[in-house]
Amino acid sequence: MKEDPLSLLLKxxxxxxxxxxxxxxxxxxxxxxxxxxxxQSIGLHAEVRPTAGQPxxxxxxxxxxxxxxxxxxxxxxxxxxxPLDLWETPPFDPTLRNDCIYARGATDNKGQxxxxxxxxxxxxxxxxxxxxxxxxxxxxxxxxxxxxxxxFLLAHRDELACDVICISDNGMAADFHPTLSYxxxxxxxxxxxxxxxxxxxxxxxxxxxxxxxxxxxxRLVASLHDADGRVAIPGFYDTVQPLxxxxxxxxxxxxxxxxxxxAQTGSPALFGxxxxxxxxxxxxxxxAEVNGIGGGYQGEGTKTVLPAKAFFKLTxxxxxxxxxxxxxxxxxxxxxxQCPPGVTLEIERGHSGLPYFxxxxxxxxxxxxxxxxxxxxxxxxLYREGGSIPILTTFKEILGADSLxxxxxxxxxxxxxxxxxxxxxNFHAGxxxxxxxxxxxxxxxxxxxxGYKGDVPDLAKTARTV
Amino acid sequence: MKEDPLSLLLKxxxxxxxxxxxxxxxxxxxxxxxxxxxxQSIGLHAEVRPTAGQPxxxxxxxxxxxxxxxxxxxxxxxxxxxPLDLWETPPFDPTLRNDCIYARGATDNKGQxxxxxxxxxxxxxxxxxxxxxxxxxxxxxxxxxxxxxxxFLLAHRDELACDVICISDNGMAADFHPTLSYxxxxxxxxxxxxxxxxxxxxxxxxxxxxxxxxxxxxRLVASLHDADGRVAIPGFYDTVQPLxxxxxxxxxxxxxxxxxxxAQTGSPALFGxxxxxxxxxxxxxxxAEVNGIGGGYQGEGTKTVLPAKAFFKLTxxxxxxxxxxxxxxxxxxxxxxQCPPGVTLEIERGHSGLPYFxxxxxxxxxxxxxxxxxxxxxxxxLYREGGSIPILTTFKEILGADSLxxxxxxxxxxxxxxxxxxxxxNFHAGxxxxxxxxxxxxxxxxxxxxGYKGDVPDLAKTARTV
Numbered sequence: 043m044k045e046d047p048l049s050l051l052l053k054x055x056x057x058x059x060x061x062x063x064x065x066x067x068x069x070x071x072x073x074x075x076x077x078x079x080x081x082q083s084i085g086l087h088a089e090v091r092p093t094a095g096q097p098x099x100x101x102x103x104x105x106x107x108x109x110x111x112x113x114x115x116x117x118x119x120x121x122x123x124x125p126l127d128l129w130e131t132p133p134f135d136p137t138l139r140n141d142c143i144y145a146r147g148a149t150d151n152k153g154q155x156x157x158x159x160x161x162x163x164x165x166x167x168x169x170x171x172x173x174x175x176x177x178x179x180x181x182x183x184x185x186x187x188x189x190x191x192x193x194f195l196l197a198h199r200d201e202l203a204c205d206v207i208c209i210s211d212n213g214m215a216a217d218f219h220p221t222l223s224y225x226x227x228x229x230x231x232x233x234x235x236x237x238x239x240x241x242x243x244x245x246x247x248x249x250x251x252x253x254x255x256x257x258x259x260x261r262l263v264a265s266l267h268d269a270d271g272r273v274a275i276p277g278f279y280d281t282v283q284p285l286x287x288x289x290x291x292x293x294x295x296x297x298x299x300x301x302x303x304x305a306q307t308g309s310p311a312l313f314g315x316x317x318x319x320x321x322x323x324x325x326x327x328x329x330a331e332v333n334g335i336g337g338g339y340q341g342e343g344t345k346t347v348l349p350a351k352a353f354f355k356l357t358x359x360x361x362x363x364x365x366x367x368x369x370x371x372x373x374x375x376x377x378x379x380q381c382p383p384g385v386t387l388e389i390e391r392g393h394s395g396l397p398y399f400x401x402x403x404x405x406x407x408x409x410x411x412x413x414x415x416x417x418x419x420x421x422x423x424l425y426r427e428g429g430s431i432p433i434l435t436t437f438k439e440i441l442g443a444d445s446l447x448x449x450x451x452x453x454x455x456x457x458x459x460x461x462x463x464x465x466x467x468n469f470h471a472g473x474x475x476x477x478x479x480x481x482x483x484x485x486x487x488x489x490x491x492x493g494y495k496g497d498v499p500d501l502a503k504t505a506r507t508v
Numbered sequence: 509m510k511e512d513p514l515s516l517l518l519k520x521x522x523x524x525x526x527x528x529x530x531x532x533x534x535x536x537x538x539x540x541x542x543x544x545x546x547x548q549s550i551g552l553h554a555e556v557r558p559t560a561g562q563p564x565x566x567x568x569x570x571x572x573x574x575x576x577x578x579x580x581x582x583x584x585x586x587x588x589x590x591p592l593d594l595w596e597t598p599p600f601d602p603t604l605r606n607d608c609i610y611a612r613g614a615t616d617n618k619g620q621x622x623x624x625x626x627x628x629x630x631x632x633x634x635x636x637x638x639x640x641x642x643x644x645x646x647x648x649x650x651x652x653x654x655x656x657x658x659x660f661l662l663a664h665r666d667e668l669a670c671d672v673i674c675i676s677d678n679g680m681a682a683d684f685h686p687t688l689s690y691x692x693x694x695x696x697x698x699x700x701x702x703x704x705x706x707x708x709x710x711x712x713x714x715x716x717x718x719x720x721x722x723x724x725x726x727r728l729v730a731s732l733h734d735a736d737g738r739v740a741i742p743g744f745y746d747t748v749q750p751l752x753x754x755x756x757x758x759x760x761x762x763x764x765x766x767x768x769x770x771a772q773t774g775s776p777a778l779f780g781x782x783x784x785x786x787x788x789x790x791x792x793x794x795x796a797e798v799n800g801i802g803g804g805y806q807g808e809g810t811k812t813v814l815p816a817k818a819f820f821k822l823t824x825x826x827x828x829x830x831x832x833x834x835x836x837x838x839x840x841x842x843x844x845x846q847c848p849p850g851v852t853l854e855i856e857r858g859h860s861g862l863p864y865f866x867x868x869x870x871x872x873x874x875x876x877x878x879x880x881x882x883x884x885x886x887x888x889x890l891y892r893e894g895g896s897i898p899i900l901t902t903f904k905e906i907l908g909a910d911s912l913x914x915x916x917x918x919x920x921x922x923x924x925x926x927x928x929x930x931x932x933x934n935f936h937a938g939x940x941x942x943x944x945x946x947x948x949x950x951x952x953x954x955x956x957x958x959g960y961k962g963d964v965p966d967l968a969k970t971a972r973t974v
Contacts (some may be wrong), residue, residue: 062809122811128707186809213713227712231810240774244924246693246895247679249797249825250789251769253779256798256820257733263726269848271719303717308706308816313719313850323716331711332722333813334804339821344697344858346823347799350774354722355805357812359715382735384779392810429712430812458710458813 044167047160047473048143048466050080054118054152055136055145061096061119061186070096070182073118077180084163086178091198093190096182100198103162103176111175112483113204113443114162114476115433116155116211117184120147121458128460142463150457153464154210154450154472155180161476168477173484177204184211187231187393188433195440206406206486207437207445208479210472213457214449215425216297218467220418222410222425223447224402225325228360229430230370231392234262234377236352238385242338243348252348253384256337259352262387265380266330266356270316273330275376278369283362285326292424293321298453306454325426329359330373357392359428366394395432400444405486410446413478417471425449448475510633513626513939514609514932516546520584520618521602521611527562527585527652536562536648539584543625543646550629552644557664559656562648566664569628569642577641578949579670579909580628580942581899582621582677583650586613587924594926608929616923619930620676620916620938621646627942634943639950643670650677653859654899661906671952672872673903673911674945676938678893679923680915682763684933686880686888689913690868691791694826695896696836697858700728700843702818704851708804709814718814719850722803725818728853731846732796732822736782739796741842744835749828751792754869758890759787764919772919791892795825796839823858825894832860861898866910871952876912879944883937891915914941 057073060066074090074097081088081101088101096119105111123133123146131137136145143153158178165172179202181191195202214221238255239248268274285293298321300312314323323329337352339345358369374389381387401407402424414422427447434445450472456462523539526532540556540563547554547567554567562585571577589599589612597603602611609619624644631638645668647657661668680687704721705714734740751759764787766778780789789795803818805811824835840855847853867873868890880888893913900911916938922928 062811122807124807125708229712229812231812233810238775243773244895245795245797245799245823246695246825246893248769248773248790249823249894250780250793250795251778251786252773252775253737253777254798256801257729260726260729260798260801260820261733263723264730267723303714307709307714307718309704309718309850310852311719311850312717313848314716320717324714327716329711329716331715331814332720332726332804333711333811334806334815335722335726335818336802336806338798338800340800340802344699344821344823345799346695348797349800352801354726355810357711357810359712382779384775384777386776427712428715429710456707457713458811459707461707 047469050160051143051153051156051469052136054156055143055147056134058134059119059147059182060122061183062122070119074099074182077118081159081178084159085166086162091194093194095190098182098194099178099180101178103172105175109173109175110483110486111177111204112480113177113179113202113207113441114158115207115209116158116180117151117182118180119182119185120150121185125460130461141467142465144461144463146462148462148464149451149455150462151184151211153469157450157469157472158210158476161473164473165477165480173480176480177202187395189393191433192436192440195436199440202441204441204443206483207441207443209431209445209447210450211431212427212429212447212449213451213453213455215423216302217452218418219297220414220420220422221449222402222407222414222422223427223449224400224407224424225426226398226431226434227325227328227428228364228366228395228397229432230358230360230366230394231356232370232373233353233355233390233392234259235388236262236385237350237388239348239350242350245346245348249348253382254348255352255385256349258382258385259335259337259354261382262377262380263332263335263354265376271314272316273328275330275372277372278328281363281365282328285322289326289426290322293319296321296423296425302453324428326361328361328364331357331359333357359430360397362397362399364397366396370394395430396435398431398434398445400446404444406444406446406483409482409486410448410479413475413482414448416478417475448479450475513935516626517609517619517622517935518602520622521609521613522600524600525585525613525648526588527649528588536585540565540648543584547625547644550625551632552628559660561656564648564660565644565646567644569638571641575639575641576949576952577643577670578946579643579645579668579673579907580624581673581675582624582646583617583648584621584646585648585651586616587651589926591926596927607933608931610927610929612928614928614930615917615921616928617650617677619935623916623935623938624676624942627939628946630939631943631946639946642946643668657899658902658906661902665906668907670907670909672949673907673909675911675913676916677897678913678915679917679919679921681889681891682768683918684884685763686884686886687891687915688868688873688876688880688888689891689893689915690866690873691892692864692897692900693791693794693894694830694832694861694863695898696824696826696832696860697822698836698839699819699821699856699858701854702728702851703816703854705814705816708816711812711814715814719848720814721818721851722815724848724851725801725803725820727848728843728846729798729801729820731842737780738782739794741796741838743838744794747829747831747834748794751788755792756788759785759792762787762889762891790894792827794827794830797823797825799823825896826863828863828865830863832862836860861896862901864897864900864911866912870910872910872912872949875948875952876914876945879941879948880914882944883941914945
């Protein structure tokens with residue numbers, strides 16, 4: 043007997059698949075096994091494949107060489123849920139309220155990838171086959187930067203050959219508004235550790251004679267931006283592609299208002315780089331963001347210490363044609379040049395990924411726009427996402443296929459935050475959208491086994507045609 | 509039969525008199541009783557007097573109205589010993605090694621106050637009287653900020669009337685080097701909480717469109733100093749008394765070298781306000797010190813959040829004639845003026861205390877210098893301490909008497925740290941110093957029952973006469 047989609051989602055969400063915490067390795071393995079069983083049960087061939095890190099769930103419909111092939115990518119790992127005290131209900135005890143499922147991973151990415159899986163299941167149940175060959179690639183390390191996926195793609199390149207890649211790991215421009223994300227920002231991470239005295243000092247006995255590492259860290263962070271919010275690292279903007287006219291027009295038509303962003307963020311006011319709208323600042327402009335800063339006494343009240351050390355964690359969001367390593371080089375040179383005397387810096391680079399751009403006017407882009415319009419009954423918005431899916435560039439390089447990103451997440455889904463949630467209607471729309479997508483992808487003229495081969499267009503010359 | 513000084517110190521140190529931990533209340537009471545018995549046994553009238561908190565041990569020699577009166581202040585409570593695993597021998601099982609007594613409280617303050625008690629005992633044993641009237645005031649709440657002492661002073665003002673106050677609860681400038689601390693810095697504490705979004709945001713989805721509170725906190729902290737280490741709050745230095753020529757000369761002669769400070773702090777280099785030596789920066793110049801900063805992700809690796817909030821904790825160390833409330837007003841005005849758009853500030857003020865200055869060239873100051881030179885055989889250093897003892901100002905206000913602070917602690921005594929220790933020779937020197945002090949205080953011309961009444965002198969006009 044077929045299990046209800048919602049009850050399957052609740053089961054999926056109960057696995058605490060936090061990939062950044064090694065004590066959850068077994069939870070990740072269990073979840074991968076559960077997912078492979080589910081894919082098998084709806085009629086796909088499915089396996090859990092090992093990697094150097096967390097396993098990949100790989101599944102496919104029977105291969106018909108006469109059909110185009112669509113690869114659907116997603117991930118079963120999630121972000122850590124902290125701060126736990128801000129969750130209204132426990133993050134791994136999924137709860138239904140206000141017609142939404144609340145749980146870590148509800149939107150990012152378990153709810154969205156499960157909608158695609160169940161959509162394929164419904165197509166198979168309905169017509170016994172699929173209009174295109176479908177390959178599922180569901181990894182367990184997306185939230186830590188997909189360190190094992192490139193090796194997996196290289197090792198299984200033939201099995202993963204496809205015409206187009208479809209991913210729903212992104213947000214709608216407005217509530218239940220059809221949205222095709224055609225660009226994602228890249229990312230480059232770094233942690234900076236500032237070391238001063240060898241131990242925490244008495245701030246009276248020594249204060250004034252040595253550099254305070256918390257002050258030094260603050261000065262370094264402050265040096266990253268000018269007062270108008272523009273990144274002040276020399277050379278940072280040198281490789282930034284300006285927005286095309288059609289993109290500025292699409293951004294202006296985008297149904298995301300400043301009032302929406304204020305409501306979603308709860309910030310007292312919006313703030314950002316002068317000369318750009320908030321939508322453009324998020325999608326089309328690079329940033330330097332502090333993800334964490336710390337040093338010295340963290341408890342209640344006062345402790346008169348001069349801390350021995352401090353740290354800050356940075357991520358830069360990148361837009362075409364910025365290169366992560368080059369940006370980290372510029373940032374490191376800037377921080378070392380700005381470092382005050384009396385402390386030393388230890389700079390560790392984290393994960394990185396290139397920015398991604400996929401022409402929404404390509405044949406497959408138009409197919410996705412048609413599928414979205416069929417399911418949501420409205421013309422989709424074309425949107426540049428602020429987040430990063432670094433693997434998109436790797437897909438393009440290794441599989442030669444473009445990725446298209448029809449959104450299923452709501453704007454206030456709280457991905458990566460406490461009380462992450464996924465509206466039930468988005469889940470059901472996702473199941474329907476997958477079926478429409480398979481049909482629309484099927485009628486795109488085949489351009490060879492690897493599908494549409496267009497490069498990233500020169501943005502300045504590309505006219506918006508849809 | 510008279511008990512050996514060292515064996516008395518070992519007994520004193522065995523009481524775990526941790527005033528911040530309520531389970532030690534009985535230990536504090538027992539210790540106070542033991543101390544009163546000891547004072548009684550050497551010939552003083554002694555009592556344990558209750559307060560709203562831990563009892564005060566009060567003792568005095570028979571009052572002779574023809575003699576001056578010296579109040580000796582100290583404390584029998586101690587800091588908690590943690591982290592326990594870093595102690596080589598248990599903190600309340602005093603151990604003699606390397607000619608030092610190792611125990612919590614060995615230096616701070618049991619060893620130092622006991623030396624004064626036994627010094628008075630030796631004088632009484634030797635000549636049957638004391639050259640000055642002596643009053644002991646030994647409290648049990650110094651390590652928690654002396655919350656009951658002001659009420660005690662007000663209630664017993666007449667009994668505590670004195671010409672001068674003598675305290676050894678401070679450090680020598682160098683090992684076994686005679687040192688008179690003649691100033692302590694004041695303190696003013698504040699915590700600043702920076703609020704941006706209502707929850708932690710995805711740094712990709714929203715980064716660029718809102719102010720990051722960690723960036724805002726860093727900008728605010730960075731705004732506190734200029735690049736040369738000078739505090740950049742407008743008006744901060746307006747009420748700072750410049751160092752007198754004799755003070756600069758005393759600081760230059762002080763046997764604390766930059767190498768000593770580098771070794772003690774473990775900092776890669778010294779750093780501080782331009783135009784001042786390290787000793788001057790510590791003792792005679794005010795500071796704005798970050799005791800703690802925090803916001804966003806504190807764990808291992810990367811979490812791509814844009815934090816909802818950040819905080820920093822500040823303490824300002826003050827020198828004459830800065831007023832804590834005025835400095836906090838200036839700091840708050842500065843921070844509010846510097847606050848970037850898109851965040852709000854919540855500022856909470858903490859404890860504060862006035863700076864203290866006691867002219868070492870006063871008749872009593874000269875008496876202490878003579879006593880130090882007699883015992884140590886070298887000219888004492890005149891030293892401004894960087895730490896704060898707010899009770900000194902309360903003594904001055906309520907009893908009208910100045911406090912003089914001849915040091916008995918060694919620079920590496922590890923007060924408040926594991927393996928606190930007190931050199932045996934410092935202990936014996938302290939017993940001798942007390943006897944010399946009583947003699948030297950006796951020959952200072954009396955200026956009335958409350959002793960020397962000079963205000964803090966105008967430093968710029970004061971010549972160093974000793």
